[in-house]
Amino acid sequence: MTSSPSPQTGDLLRHYPAFFHFWFTRLASGFAFQMVSVAVGWQIYDLTDSALNLGLIGLIQFIPAVLLALPAGHIADQFHRRKVVVVCQIFEWLALVGLAVMGFAHLLNEAAILCFIGIISVFRTFENPSARAIVPALVPERILPRALAINGSGGQAASIIGPALGGFLYILGPSYVYAIVALMTLTSVILMARLHYQYQPPKRVPMDLKRLFSGVVFIRQQKTLLGVLSLDLFAVLLGGATALLPIFAKDILHTGAWGLGLLRAAPAVGALLMSFFLAKYTMQRKVGLVMFGSVAGFGVATIIFALSSNLWLSLGALFALGALDMISMVIRSTLVQLETPDEMRGRVGAVNSIFINTSNQLGEFESGIVAAAFGAVNAALIGGIGTLVVVGLWMMWFPTLRKREKLVNSDS
Incomplete structure (x- = not known):
C-alpha cells in the first residue's frame, strides 16, 4: 500500500472541531449499542434458556434494517x-429508559425486551443513512479518507470494549446496564x-416509488459504485468464517471460552490498529x-485460518483479516461518498446499508x-477461495x- 503522512492537514480532530464533536457523539452511541446488545442477549437467555429467542433478537434487528432502509434514505435526503x-436517538433513548424502568420494577419479560429492541432497531435504521451522510460536510474532501478511518476506529473500539464493559456491568444487574446506556x-x-x-x-418532494428506488438506479448507472458495493457484498457473503468461531x-x-474471546476480538483489534494507521497516512x-x-488478502487470511490448528496462528490470521478489511472499508466508504x-447520499447510503446487513446476516x-x-x-x-475468485472476476x-x-483529487 502506497501511503504518505498528511502534515499539511494537521491534527484532524483539533482543526475540525465539528468532526470531533460528531465523532464523540457516534462513539457514545456505538458504545451504548454494543453494551445493550450484550445485556439483552444475556437477560433473554437467563429468562428463557432458549437459543431460538437469541435468534429472534437478530431477526428483529435485521427485518427493519432491510425493509425500512430505502424510506430511511429518502428521509435523509x-x-x-x-x-x-x-429525533431517532430520542426515541431510542425512550426505549432504553423503558427497559431500565421496567427492569427495576421487575416487570421485564421476553416480549417486552423484544418489543423495546424492535423500537430501537426501527429508529437506528432511520438514523444510520443520515448519520453517514453528515461526515463529508464536516471535513474537506482531501482528508475524507482520514476522517472515515478515525470514524471507523471509534466503531471498532466500541465493538471491542463495549461488550466487555456491558458484561462487567451486568454483574450489577441488567437494569443498571440499561440505565447507564440510556445516560450515554x-x-x-x-x-x-x-x-x-x-x-x-x-426542497421537499413526496416519496414515490421512483424516488424510493432512485438510489438503486443511481448505483446501477455508476460502474464504480456498483463494483465497490457488489465486491463488498460477495466478499463478506463468502468470507464469513467468523460465524464459525465457536x-x-x-x-x-x-481451547475454552477464553480462547473464543480472543478469537472474537482479534479481527476487531486488527481493524482498530489499521484504522489508526490510516488516520495518520493517506x-x-x-x-x-x-x-x-x-480483499484478496482477506481471502488468503480466511484460508490460513481454515487450515490452522494452532491458536496463535489462527489469531494472527484473524488479526490480519480485520486489518485488511479496514483498508478495504476505508477505500470503499470514501469512493461511495465522493x-x-x-443530494443522493442518504438514498445511496441506504442501499449500501442493505448490502452490508444482507451480506453479514446471509454470510x-x-x-x-x-x-x-x-x-x-x-x-x-x-x-476464502470464493473470495479470491470474486476478486479475480x-x-x-x-x-x-x-x-x-x-x-x-489533490486540489479538492
Whole structure:
C-alpha cells in the first residue's frame, strides 16, 4: 500500500472541531449499542434458556434494517440530517429508559425486551443513512479518507470494549446496564443537537416509488459504485468464517471460552490498529489495486485460518483479516461518498446499508449451511477461495475500478 503522512492537514480532530464533536457523539452511541446488545442477549437467555429467542433478537434487528432502509434514505435526503439523527436517538433513548424502568420494577419479560429492541432497531435504521451522510460536510474532501478511518476506529473500539464493559456491568444487574446506556444515549442526543455545520436541505418532494428506488438506479448507472458495493457484498457473503468461531475454538483449536474471546476480538483489534494507521497516512496511489489486494488478502487470511490448528496462528490470521478489511472499508466508504452527489447520499447510503446487513446476516447463514454439509474447515476454506475468485472476476468486470489511481483529487 502506497501511503504518505498528511502534515499539511494537521491534527484532524483539533482543526475540525465539528468532526470531533460528531465523532464523540457516534462513539457514545456505538458504545451504548454494543453494551445493550450484550445485556439483552444475556437477560433473554437467563429468562428463557432458549437459543431460538437469541435468534429472534437478530431477526428483529435485521427485518427493519432491510425493509425500512430505502424510506430511511429518502428521509435523509429530504430533511436536515442532524435533526433526523436527533429525533431517532430520542426515541431510542425512550426505549432504553423503558427497559431500565421496567427492569427495576421487575416487570421485564421476553416480549417486552423484544418489543423495546424492535423500537430501537426501527429508529437506528432511520438514523444510520443520515448519520453517514453528515461526515463529508464536516471535513474537506482531501482528508475524507482520514476522517472515515478515525470514524471507523471509534466503531471498532466500541465493538471491542463495549461488550466487555456491558458484561462487567451486568454483574450489577441488567437494569443498571440499561440505565447507564440510556445516560450515554442521552449524552449523544445532546451533543448531536449542538452540532453545527453548513447544510441546506433540498426542497421537499413526496416519496414515490421512483424516488424510493432512485438510489438503486443511481448505483446501477455508476460502474464504480456498483463494483465497490457488489465486491463488498460477495466478499463478506463468502468470507464469513467468523460465524464459525465457536466450532473452531472447541473442536479444532481445542481451547475454552477464553480462547473464543480472543478469537472474537482479534479481527476487531486488527481493524482498530489499521484504522489508526490510516488516520495518520493517506493512500496516494493505485487505490483500486490496493482495495482489490486487501480483499484478496482477506481471502488468503480466511484460508490460513481454515487450515490452522494452532491458536496463535489462527489469531494472527484473524488479526490480519480485520486489518485488511479496514483498508478495504476505508477505500470503499470514501469512493461511495465522493462518487455520490450530496443530494443522493442518504438514498445511496441506504442501499449500501442493505448490502452490508444482507451480506453479514446471509454470510453467517451461508457459513452455517456449508459447515453443516461439509464441515467447518471446508466451509471456511470454500469461503476464502470464493473470495479470491470474486476478486479475480471483479478486476476483469470493473477495469475502471481496478485502474483507479487516487481516492480524491489533490486540489479538492
